[in-house]
Amino acid sequence: MGDGDQLAALLDEQAAFYQAVAAEYDDHALPFAGGGELAAALDAFRPTGSVLELACGPGTWTGQLLRHATDVTAVDASAGMLGIAAARVGRQRVRFVQADVFGWRPDRRYDVVFFGFWLSHVPAERFASFWSLVADCLQPDGRVFFVDDWHRTEEELIEGEGSAVIQRRLTDGTAYRIVKVPHRPEALERQLDRIGWRIKVQPTGGPFYWGSGCAKGLPDLDSPRGT
Ligand SMILES: C[S@@+](CC[C@H](N)C(=O)[O-])C[C@H]1O[C@@H](n2cnc3c(N)ncnc32)[C@H](O)[C@@H]1O
Numbered sequence: 001m002g003d004g005d006q007l008a009a010l011l012d013e014q015a016a017f018y019q020a021v022a023a024e025y026d027d028h029a030l031p032f033a034g035g036g037e038l039a040a041a042l043d044a045f046r047p048t049g050s051v052l053e054l055a056c057g058p059g060t061w062t063g064q065l066l067r068h069a070t071d072v073t074a075v076d077a078s079a080g081m082l083g084i085a086a087a088r089v090g091r092q093r094v095r096f097v098q099a100d101v102f103g104w105r106p107d108r109r110y111d112v113v114f115f116g117f118w119l120s121h122v123p124a125e126r127f128a129s130f131w132s133l134v135a136d137c138l139q140p141d142g143r144v145f146f147v148d149d150w151h152r153t154e155e156e157l158i159e160g161e162g163s164a165v166i167q168r169r170l171t172d173g174t175a176y177r178i179v180k181v182p183h184r185p186e187a188l189e190r191q192l193d194r195i196g197w198r199i200k201v202q203p204t205g206g207p208f209y210w211g212s213g214c215a216k217g218l219p220d221l222d223s224p225r226g227t
Pocket residue numbers: 011014015018019054055056057058059060061075076077078081099100101102115116117118121
């Protein structure tokens with residue numbers, strides 16, 4: 001099996017983990033304060049207009065998005081997650097889409113793209129193409145907001161600290177390999193800057209952080225340039 005096949009198998013296993021964990025998702029919440037600061041930062045950002053939520057899960061953030069947005073398109077690979085999200089927030093002003101984010105293409109553009117606790121599950125090999133998808137989903141003046149964490153426990157590190165592959169378990173003990181990239185705010189900001197994004201990434205309490213910004217515009221050809 002080639003490297004690409006191995007990565008595809010890992011991403012399939014990650015999606016299978018979330019499908020299996022959907023019913024018990026809230027039991028796996030991180031035991032840290034700081035989540036409230038993320039919600040406050042999202043309110044301050046004001047995700048108005050048409051909002052795309054990638055990897056919406058059980059609707060953790062969808063209701064809060066709907067308080068600001070005119071409509072939300074919420075994408076997730078897991079039918080179980082989408083079912084819980086729909087039961088939680090209803091279907092008024094929300095379009096739920098079951099799709100693999102790594103293969104999905106938008107059929108329109110949005111004012112805001114939001115993703116909660118998703119970026120850390122995007123492997124390095126797909127980082128640039130994921131952000132290219134985000135760009136393709138946004139209006140020219142569109143904005144991005146995300147929240148995430150860098151937390152990984154010792155026992156999850158089945159390939160050591162240097163690997164992004166970790167192991168997560170269901171309550172019944174069934175183990176799955178998933179991706180968890182422990183981004184740190186300053187390094188993530190620089191990484192995004194290098195691929196054309198102006199995003200401020202802010203740590204909050206505990207292992208949490210949020211990011212907000214937009215794509216850097218095309219260079220202004222009329223402005224004076226050095227040699
Ligand atoms: C850590 S959860 C985050 C859920 C929610 N956004 C939150 O903040 O609680 C990750 C979500 O990504 C979804 N997911 C995993 N792989 C995916 C893929 N390839 N395409 C779309 N969604 C995927 C899972 O089903 C799960 O709902």
